Amino acid sequence: MTTGAQAPFEAVVLAAGAGSRFGGGxxxxxxxxxxxxxxxLRAALAAPARSVTVVTGADAEAVAAAARAHAEAAGQSRRLRVLHAPDHALGMGASLRRAALELPQDAGGVFVFLGDMPHIPSAVLSPLAQAVRDGAPAAAAAFQGRRGHPALIGAGLFPALRTLAGDEGARAVLRGLGERLALVETQDAGVLFDVDTPADLGRPGLDS
Structure with missing residues (x-):
């Protein structure tokens, strides 16, 4: 069993939401x-993680098929796992809890990516990993001092992830860390950009 600085990381892509503000799909x-x-998926597969788990909910079969097609095209099929969250309608917390319950016992941490954030820069991933390797309980990307995504959550916080509820996802866990949360500053605003409505698909600016 690997421990401490040598323990492998995992990655999770939360892709279970119904996208109601978007109109679905x-x-x-x-x-x-x-x-x-x-x-x-591109960002998650670029992370220094042993596996990438896509958590599905709404449109489960179609989302799973899209994830598998992307991984196959990237030559990364062996790293991809698909996990369904039957209680996904309860919110992001339920989806992340489902993933946390399936994390391998030897994992040293888990990267958490959101399926509607398509511009995460790969350059931020190794510094996040290093911050946790150096002892931070968790690390998150930031742009101009504003915390964004992804986050890398160390194994010491897995018990908290396994009791999540509601729609906050990991936010409540990270907030509780205060100054112990390592912020990795990046010059790429992609760590803040997400898509809520169809209009956002053509919007290169920051998350509003």
Missing amino acids: KLLAPFEGGVLLDGA
Whole structure:
């Protein structure tokens, strides 16, 4: 069993939401030559993680098929897992809890990506990993001092992830860390950009 600084990381892509503000089918909407979900998958597969788990909920079969197609095209099928969250309608917390319950016992941390954030820069991933390797309980990307995504949550916080509820996801867990949360500053506003409505698909600016 690997422990401490040598323990492998995992990655999770939360892709279970119904996208109600979008009008449904958000993660499968055409975007930059593919579908919206591709951006988050690209970032997750670039992370220094042993596996990437896509958590499905609404549109489960179609989202799973899109994820598998992306991983196959990238030659990364062996790293991809698909996990369904039957209680996804309860919110993001339920989806992340479902993933946390399935994390391997030897995992040293988990990267958490959101399926509707397609512009996460890969350059931020290794610094996040290093921050946790250096002892931070968790680390998150930031732009101009504003915390964004993804976050890397160390194994010491897995018990808290396994009791999540509601729609906050990991936010409540990270907020409780205060100054112990390592913020990794990046010059790429992609760590803040998400898609809520169809109009956002053509919006290069920051998350409002």
